[in-house]
Amino acid sequence: MTGGYGPIGAGLAAIGAGIGIGQVGGKAVEAIARQPEAISKIQTNMIIAMALVEGVALFAVVVALLG
Amino acid sequence: MYKSPNLKSKLFKLSLIYAFFLMIGSFPLSGFSQESKPAASEKRYDPKDDIMEHIADKHEWHLIGTSYIPLPVILYTDKGIELFSSGNLQPAGTLYKGRHYTYKLVGNKIEAVDDAGKLDEAANKKIWDFSITSNVASMWLAMAVLLVLFLSVSSTYKKRVGKAPKGLQSFMEPLVVFIRDDVARPNIGVKYVRFMPLLLTIFFFILFNNLAGIIPVFPAGYNLTGNIAVTFTLAIIIFLVVNVNGNKNYWKHIFLPDVPFWILPIMWIVEISGIFSKPLALMIRLFANMTAGHIVVLSLISLIFIFNTLWVSPVSVAFVVFIDAIEILVAFLQAYIFTILSALFIGMAVEEHHQEVI
Numbered sequence: 001m002t003g004g005y006g007p008i009g010a011g012l013a014a015i016g017a018g019i020g021i022g023q024v025g026g027k028a029v030e031a032i033a034r035q036p037e038a039i040s041k042i043q044t045n046m047i048i049a050m051a052l053v054e055g056v057a058l059f060a061v062v063v064a065l066l067g
Numbered sequence: 068m069y070k071s072p073n074l075k076s077k078l079f080k081l082s083l084i085y086a087f088f089l090m091i092g093s094f095p096l097s098g099f100s101q102e103s104k105p106a107a108s109e110k111r112y113d114p115k116d117d118i119m120e121h122i123a124d125k126h127e128w129h130l131i132g133t134s135y136i137p138l139p140v141i142l143y144t145d146k147g148i149e150l151f152s153s154g155n156l157q158p159a160g161t162l163y164k165g166r167h168y169t170y171k172l173v174g175n176k177i178e179a180v181d182d183a184g185k186l187d188e189a190a191n192k193k194i195w196d197f198s199i200t201s202n203v204a205s206m207w208l209a210m211a212v213l214l215v216l217f218l219s220v221s222s223t224y225k226k227r228v229g230k231a232p233k234g235l236q237s238f239m240e241p242l243v244v245f246i247r248d249d250v251a252r253p254n255i256g257v258k259y260v261r262f263m264p265l266l267l268t269i270f271f272f273i274l275f276n277n278l279a280g281i282i283p284v285f286p287a288g289y290n291l292t293g294n295i296a297v298t299f300t301l302a303i304i305i306f307l308v309v310n311v312n313g314n315k316n317y318w319k320h321i322f323l324p325d326v327p328f329w330i331l332p333i334m335w336i337v338e339i340s341g342i343f344s345k346p347l348a349l350m351i352r353l354f355a356n357m358t359a360g361h362i363v364v365l366s367l368i369s370l371i372f373i374f375n376t377l378w379v380s381p382v383s384v385a386f387v388v389f390i391d392a393i394e395i396l397v398a399f400l401q402a403y404i405f406t407i408l409s410a411l412f413i414g415m416a417v418e419e420h421h422q423e424v425i
Contacts, residue, residue, distance in 0.1 A: 044249070051404035055348050058355035 009064030017057030024049045114369035122290050122361055124202045125175050126153040130285050138199045140177060144168060145193040153198070168194075202297070205289035209275050217271075246270055246406065254410040258417050262410070265308060269301065270406040277357060277398030281391060292401075293357035295350065302350035305409045310342065313416040320415075345412055349405055356401050360394045 028046035032039050073079060128136040137154030146167040155163040156172040163170050168179040168190055177198070179190040220239050227233065232240050251259040251266055279287040291297055321338040323331075367386045371379050 047400065048404070048407060051352065051400070051408070052348075054356070055352035058359070059348075059351055061359070062351060062355050 004067065006064045006067050009067075010061045013057045013060030013064060016060065017054055020053035020057070021050050024053060112369075112372050112375070114366060114373060117369060118362055118365040121365055122293060122358060123175055124200045124294060126172065126177070126198055126200055127157070128201045128204055128285075138201065138204055140170075141197040141199065142170075142177065143195040143197055144179075144190070201289060202291055202294055205279070205286070206276075206291055206297070208286055209272070209279065209291070213271055213275060242270075243267060250403075250407050250410050254407065254414040256414060256418060262308075262413050265304075266406050266410055269305075269409060270402050273301070273353065273405055274399065274402035277402060278395070280357060280361060281394050281398065290357070290361055292353055293361055295354045298350040298354045301353070301405070302346035305349060305412065306343075306346040308409075309346075309412045309416045312413065314419075316418065316420045317416045345408075349408060353401055353405055356397055360390070360397055364390055364394065 024046055028042050031042050035042075126140060127138055130136060135157075137152045137157070140149070140151055140153045140156070142149040142165075144167050149165045149167060149170075151163065151165060153172075155161070156170065156177070159172055161171070162180060162182075168187070169182060170177050171180045172178075173186075177194075177196060179187045179194055181187050216235070217239070220235050223234070223236050224232075227236075246267055247259070247263060250270075251263055255262055273292055276289075276291040280290050280293065282288055321342065322335065324334055324338070326334055364387055367383055367390065370383045371377075
């Protein structure tokens with residue numbers, strides 16, 4: 001394959017982000033279903049965990065596009 | 068029989084919101100104005116240059132079409148300071164004879180060249196570029212707007228002590244109270260008052276600049292938080308605040324955690340790299356999220372130019388409206404995430420020792 005492998009790396013990072021955020025979101029929704037009155041606390045923690053997972057995936061995207 | 072529209076119905080309100088977003092998406096990104104292709108050349112349109120031109124920093128402030136505001140160029144060379152307007156370097160490739168060297172605009176960088184136009188390597192290394200670029204000018208604009216906004220709100224608070232908030236106050240108060248009660252106090256604990264100004268500044272600065280990156284018309288439409296130097300500076304501020312305010316407990320956790328002695332060397336590597344990697348993650352997260360959003364929007368618009376037909380525009384504009392709505396959410400989210408993670412790190416640095424319960 002000619003050319004750089006950067007875009008392939010970026011696509012793989014997107015898979016990682018998708019799996020990770022999907023897991024976090026799924027567990028959060030399950031937790032809300034079990035205990036609806038804790039919804040705001042669960043939501044806050046879900047957002048924080050989502051941002052951290054996305055941060056790691058974006059590391060990979062930045063490195064992939066730089067190379 | 069004519070039934071007048073129900074102005075209170077949900078459908079009407081939804082249509083208003085949809086029309087508003089549609090209006091935002093229909094502003095043409097004027098950097099793409101191209102003259103009609105000459106019949107002979109079949110060169111494929113490469114969107115990369117146009118996209119990079121909109122995201123990167125430049126020495127002039129772009130208005131509409133090809134008009135721009137030339138910004139001052141300030142260079143610190145080894146022979147002295149140079150100060151001239153960047154209009155002297157336009158159109159691209161013009162040589163400008165400054166007081167000490169001759170300059171040319173290569174891409175977005177100013178390079179010193181000799182009189183024939185060739186790059187002067189030795190002189191380039193000694194030139195430091197302190198110009199007022201478009202990012203700097205737009206950052207000053209953002210700072211001015213934020214100062215005006217918050218100074219007016221705070222003076223209103225002083226005048227209306229004890230009375231209910233009115234006007235702009237009632238818009239700012241929920242946000243400020245949200246930062247205080249849901250971000251600062253749970254994470255930092257009792258000492259949160261000292262850090263409130265920092266957290267509020269960071270939140271509103273990032274939020275304002277993120278939102279301004281989505282509005283395409285002058286004077287908004289600049290990509291400030293997608294500039295890694297800006298996010299680097301914000302991360303450095305957090306790094307300094309966390310480590311300067313770290314108490315004995317914080318440093319004890321880093322250098323002498325409660326683990327068996329033979330794990331200590333590994334813990335040192337992990338913890339010390341953690342000191343640097345946490346602000347680094349803050350920097351990259353904000354930069355990559357904002358830049359990626361802008362690149363997606365610009366790529367969807369340049370679809371029209373790649374297919375080179377007008378009939379792609381409804382599809383393209385619909386996509387862009389959708390992505391712009393997501394971008395607004397991401398703007399708020401990234402400002403909130405930066406703030407809450409900073410509060411978390413500060414909280415870890417100032418927390419008192421609590422006895423471990425076995």
